Amino acid sequence: MDTSARVIARRLATQRLSSAPLPTATDAVRLLTCVQSQERDHAFFSLAMRATTPTYAAVRAEHDSGAFLRTHILRPTWHFVAPEDLQWILDLTSPRVLSGMAGRHRQLGLDDVRRLDDGLELIRGLLQDKPSRTRSELGAAFGERGSPITPGEQLGHLLLVAELRGLVCSGPMDGVHHTYALVDEVVPPTPRRDRDEALVELVRRFFCGHGPASVKDFTRWSSLTAAETRQALAELDDELEQLVVDGIPHWFDPARAPRRRRDAPAAYLLPVYDEVVLTYPQVTFPAAPDHPYAERPDPFWARVILDGVNVGLWKRTVSGTVVDVDVRLAPSVTSTGREQVRRAAQCLARFLERELSYVENEGRPHLWRG
Missing domain, CATH: 3.40.630 (Aminopeptidase)
Incomplete structure (x- = not known):
């Protein structure tokens, strides 16, 4: 088996697709730390493929209970994340993401700080009145209160900012619709981490759950820089090992490399945006x-x-x-x-x-x- 094939086979085991499944969908979220989920129902299947959670209804029940959340984190797109990981990952990654959105703010007329802050406060007040609301419900309430922020792209962008700032995250689904809830009301308080500690922890978690992977794989996934990644890898040198593919190191944790199970499937219908595909643009x-x-x-x-x-x-x-x-x-x-x-x-x-x-x-x- 050539090195690329070894890397791919090890990833399938690391992500629990070919090794023993995890007990719950939430455990799969914790293993992968953040799971891309703009196609929510496909992403539910991604979790089930890695766990003993048997059905869509069972995965949804975990989500609706708040065992894992769906929100914008790492990049300006949806991800699943465990509640205890939400705030420290937002603290680490959101400043860089938000700084890159200034042009979109101007395009949508939300570069006025007062208008933006007033919109965020209105969201807070509306969600204190009702534990969770859909985007349509929030849009109607904005209109009733005469807000200058319109229900379409402006409100959608405002909600994105609210998620990246840690104001809101997902509540229980309302039928097929996503709902928003206040983070302070659905996420228990968690200790804050200083930036260096958080950086090392995120790098460790990524390579434990996604390895073998390259620095470029991590920067695409996390939105952080290559220099920051190499800094953290230097601190983790005793914990991680590497396989080299075409001269590029691919890091993994040898202590958390489960074996392929005997009855592992030969074929997979991988959902769109599955982590085992999307994460690795080079060696795939x-x-x-x-x-x-x-x-x-x-x-x-x-x-x-x-x-x-x-x-x-x-x-x-x-x-x-x-x-x-x-x-x-x-x-x-x-x-x-x-x-x-x-x-x-x-x-x-x-x-x-x-x-x-x-x-x-x-x-x-x-x-x-x-």
Whole structure:
């Protein structure tokens, strides 16, 4: 096995996709520290793939109980995070993210500090009146109170700022809708960390949960700088080991490297934005030579992985009691491999508690953006 293949195999085990699953979805969040989740329901499946939590309903119940949160953290996009990790990670990473948003503030007319602060105070007051509200409910309340901040992009950006500043995070879902709650009311107080301590801890947690990974993988994930990362790695030199791929060190924690289990699946339908794909732009699953579409990613078609190789694309449609799974596989995939992919689709159906309608179509799918 070449070094790239060893790195990929070790990541699958580190992230508990091929090793023993974790007890709960929340444990998977804690392992990965922050889990990208703008496609929330797909991200719920990502957690279930790493845990013994069997169904969508069970993962949602953990989320709605506040065992893990969904908010904007690390970068200006949604992530799952454990409550005890929220504040110190925001303290470490949000200043850099917020400083890069000045242009967007001006574009939306929120560069007036007083207007921005008044909007944040209005959010605080509205959520003190009611424990959680959807964005639509907040928009209606802003209109009723005559706020100059409009319910569309302005309010969306204001809520993003409120999350990055640690004012709000997720509350329980309202039907299919995300809700917002005050951090002070749903997150128990946690000790603050000084910046150097927080930096070392975030680097440690990343390489423990995502390793083997490179400095560039961490900076993409965290929004922090390469210089800061190398500073922290120097302090962790006794804890971490590395594999070198094309001259680039990939760090991991040898003490937290679980073994591949004997019954590990050969095939995975990885959700869009799954951490085992998105985190590693350089050393990632190689595409089969006859892959139906490998030139660029698409946000609605996710990867089919078979024996460590990207062999195709898949997409799901959920309706009533059925989940339709459309799979496009490389022609070179054998009948045995195709059966393994079907089994992976059946895992998705069980998670959704629906019947599986499985179709292997030919050729490249019609991709978003053409």
